[in-house]
Amino acid sequence: MERNISSRPPENAPKAARESNFAVNLNRRYMMDRIFKAAAWGATIISVIILSWLLLTILMDGLGTLNWNFITSFPSRKAERAGIIAALAGTVWLMGLVALFAFPIGVGAGIYLEEFAEDNWFTQFVEINIGNLAGVPSIIYGLLGLAVFVRIMEPITGGRSVLSGSLTISLLILPIVIVATREALRAIPDSLRLAGYALGATRWQVVRSHVLPAALPGILTGMILALSRAIGETASLIAVGAAVFISFLPEGLNSQFTAMPIQIYNWISRPQDEFHYIAASGIIVLMAALLVMNGLAIYLRNRFQQEKL
Amino acid sequence: MTADVTGDIAPGSWNPKRDRAKMVQIIVKIIFGAFAAISIFTTIGILGTLIFETIAFFQEVSIIRFLTETRWTPLFASKQFGIFVLISATVMIAVISVLVALPLGLLSAVCLSEYATPRVRKILKPILEILAGVPTVVYGYFALLTVTPFLQTFLPNLQGFNALSAGLVLGVMITPLVASLSEDALYSVPRSLKDGAYALGATKRETVVSVILPAAVSGIVSSLILAISRAVGETMIVTLAAGANPTLGFNPFVPVMTMTAFIVQITAGDAPHGTTAYKTLFAVGMTLFLMTFALNIFSFWFVRRFREKYD
Numbered sequence: 001m002e003r004n005i006s007s008r009p010p011e012n013a014p015k016a017a018r019e020s021n022f023a024v025n026l027n028r029r030y031m032m033d034r035i036f037k038a039a040a041w042g043a044t045i046i047s048v049i050i051l052s053w054l055l056l057t058i059l060m061d062g063l064g065t066l067n068w069n070f071i072t073s074f075p076s077r078k079a080e081r082a083g084i085i086a087a088l089a090g091t092v093w094l095m096g097l098v099a100l101f102a103f104p105i106g107v108g109a110g111i112y113l114e115e116f117a118e119d120n121w122f123t124q125f126v127e128i129n130i131g132n133l134a135g136v137p138s139i140i141y142g143l144l145g146l147a148v149f150v151r152i153m154e155p156i157t158g159g160r161s162v163l164s165g166s167l168t169i170s171l172l173i174l175p176i177v178i179v180a181t182r183e184a185l186r187a188i189p190d191s192l193r194l195a196g197y198a199l200g201a202t203r204w205q206v207v208r209s210h211v212l213p214a215a216l217p218g219i220l221t222g223m224i225l226a227l228s229r230a231i232g233e234t235a236s237l238i239a240v241g242a243a244v245f246i247s248f249l250p251e252g253l254n255s256q257f258t259a260m261p262i263q264i265y266n267w268i269s270r271p272q273d274e275f276h277y278i279a280a281s282g283i284i285v286l287m288a289a290l291l292v293m294n295g296l297a298i299y300l301r302n303r304f305q306q307e308k309l
Numbered sequence: 310m311t312a313d314v315t316g317d318i319a320p321g322s323w324n325p326k327r328d329r330a331k332m333v334q335i336i337v338k339i340i341f342g343a344f345a346a347i348s349i350f351t352t353i354g355i356l357g358t359l360i361f362e363t364i365a366f367f368q369e370v371s372i373i374r375f376l377t378e379t380r381w382t383p384l385f386a387s388k389q390f391g392i393f394v395l396i397s398a399t400v401m402i403a404v405i406s407v408l409v410a411l412p413l414g415l416l417s418a419v420c421l422s423e424y425a426t427p428r429v430r431k432i433l434k435p436i437l438e439i440l441a442g443v444p445t446v447v448y449g450y451f452a453l454l455t456v457t458p459f460l461q462t463f464l465p466n467l468q469g470f471n472a473l474s475a476g477l478v479l480g481v482m483i484t485p486l487v488a489s490l491s492e493d494a495l496y497s498v499p500r501s502l503k504d505g506a507y508a509l510g511a512t513k514r515e516t517v518v519s520v521i522l523p524a525a526v527s528g529i530v531s532s533l534i535l536a537i538s539r540a541v542g543e544t545m546i547v548t549l550a551a552g553a554n555p556t557l558g559f560n561p562f563v564p565v566m567t568m569t570a571f572i573v574q575i576t577a578g579d580a581p582h583g584t585t586a587y588k589t590l591f592a593v594g595m596t597l598f599l600m601t602f603a604l605n606i607f608s609f610w611f612v613r614r615f616r617e618k619y620d
C-alpha cells in the first residue's frame with residue numbers, strides 16, 4: 001500500500017482507489033506500529049520467560065536431592081542412594097582428553113588456514129569441508145565413532161572406551177575450534193606481522209612469538225565455548241556406547257565409562273519419579289559446570305577486549 | 310651497528326641460522342597442513358562408513374521395500390523397513406519446531422536490532438545465548454516432565470510421549486539460532502535504505518516490514534533452513550519426549566519415532582556388528598545425513614543466489 005504513495009494515480013482511476021491511496025490514515029498506521037512493537041517485545045520476553053521456567057523447574061525438582069552424598073556416590077538401583085561420581089569422573093576424563101586432542105589440532109589447522117595456506121584448491125576444499133562438517137548432526141559423528149573408533153580401531157582404543165568417546169567428540173568440536181582460532185588470528189592487526197617480516201623473521205617465527213600470543217585469549221575463549229558444547233553432548237556418546245551403569249571410576253584410556261549427560265538421560269528415561277528428581281540434581285551439577293566454563297570465557301573475552309589496541 | 314654493541318650479547322645472536330628457521334617452518338607447515346586435512350578425513354570417514362554399511366543393508370533389504378513399506382519393525386520377527394514412517398515423524402516435529410522458531414526468532418531479531426536500546430540489548434543477547442547453550446538432554450527433561458504435563462491440562466488426549474511437546478521445545482532450542490543469524494542479516498541492511506523509507510513518511514513498522522525484511526530475506530531464509538537442518542538432526546529431545554513408537558502419519562498427540570531416536574534406541578542396546586539391526590542403523594544414518602546435507606547446501610546456495618549487494 002505504502003509503495004503507491006509516490007505515484008499519482010491516473011485521472012481515470014476509480015475514485016475509491018484514489019482516495020485510499022492518498023489517505024494518510026495515521027491513526028491506523030500508528031496502531032499497527034504499536035501492535036508490531038508489542039509483538040516484537042513479546043517474542044523476546046517469551047524466550048526469557050521460557051528460560052526462567054526451565055531453570056526454575058530444574059532447581060525446584062533437583063535441589064532437594066542435591067547433597068554431598070549424591071556427588072560422591074556411585075549409581076544405584078535405589079534412587080536415594082544413587083550418585084553421580086562415576087559420571088562426573090567420566091566427564092572430567094572426556095573433557096581432559098578432548099582438550100588434549102582438539103586444542104593442538106584445531107589451533108594448528110586454524111593457523112595453517114589463516115597464516116600459511118595459499119589460495120588453492122586444497123585450501124578451498126578444506127574450508128568447504130569445515131563448513132559442511134559443522135552442520136552434520138552429532139548422532140552421525142556417533143555412528144562414525146561406532147564404526148571407526150569402536151570397531152575398526154578396537155585393538156588401540158579398547159572398543160567402547162573413554163578414548164573412543166573423546167576421539168568422537170574431538171572430531172565433533174574440531175570445526176568450532178578451527179573457526180574460533182581463525183577469527184582470533186584475523187583480529188590481530190597486519191602491522192604486527194609486517195613488522196616481524198621486516199626484521200627478517202620467517203612466517204612461523206612471527207606467528208609463534210607474536211601473532212599467537214596476542215591471539216591466545218581469543219583462541220582460549222573459543223576453546224572453552226567448544227568444550228561447553230562438548231560437555232553436554234549426549235547423542236554421539238550413546239552411539240559410541242557409553243555405558244549407563246558403571247560402579248567404578250575410569251582407570252585408563254581403554255576403560256569403560258559413563259558421562260554426566262548419559263547418566264542424566266538414563267535417569268530421565270526411568271518411569272519412577274525419584275529418578276527424575278536425581279536427574280534434575282544431575283542437571284544442576286552439569287549446568288553449574290557450564291556456568292563456570294562460560295564465566296571463564298566471558299572473563300577472558302573482556303580482558304582481551306580491554307587489552308586490544 | 311658497531312662492534313661494541315655485540316659485547317654483552319651472545320656471539321650466536323647475530324647469526325640468524327636462516328636454514329634452520331626455514332626447515333622448522335617447512336616442518337610446521339606440513340604438520341599443521343595435516344591437521345587441516347583431518348577435516349577431509351572426517352568427511353571421508355563419515356561418507357565411507359555410511360555408504361559401506363548402507364550398501365550392505367541394501368543387499369539384504371531391497372531399496373523398494375525401504376521406500377514403500379508402511380511399517381517400521383526391524384527388530385520384530387516379521388521385519389518391515391518403511392523409512393517414511395521415521396521420516397514422517399522427523400518432518401512433523403521439524404515443522405512444529407519451525408512454527409515456533411520462525412515467529413519467535415524473527416520477531417526477537419527485529420526487537421534486538423530495531424527496538425531494544427543498546428543497554429537492553431546487552432542483557433537480552435546473553436540470555437538468548439544461554440538458551441542456545443543449554444544441553445539438549447536438559448531440554449529433553451523439560452519437554453518430557455514439564456511441558457507435557459502442562460499441556461495435558463488443556464489437551465486431555467495428549468499422551469505421555471508425543472510429538473507436540475518435543476516439537477515445541479525443539480522450537481525453543483532453535484529460536485536463538487534463527488534470532489542471531491536473522492539479526493546479523495537485518496544489521497547488514499544499509500542505513501540509507503532505512504533512512505529513505507523514513508523520509509518517505511513510512512512508520513517504523515512499515516520500514517521494517519516493507520524495506521528491511523525484504524532486503525535481508527536471503528539471510529533470514531538461510532538461517533531458517535539451517536534451523537530446520539538442526540531440528541532434523543536433533544536427537545535427545547525427540548528421544549526423551551516423543552517416544553519410541555514408529556507410527557506413520559502426522560498426529561502430534563501420539564508417540565512417534567524419529568530417525569535419530571531410532572539410532573539411539575539401537576545403539577543404546579547392544580547391536581552386534583554384522584546383524585541387520587546394525588546395518589539398519591547406517592541406512593537410517595545415511596538418510597538423515599542426506600537430508601541435513603541437502604538442507605545445508607540449499608541454505609548456502611540461497612544466500613549466494615539471493616543476497617542483495619549494497620555498495
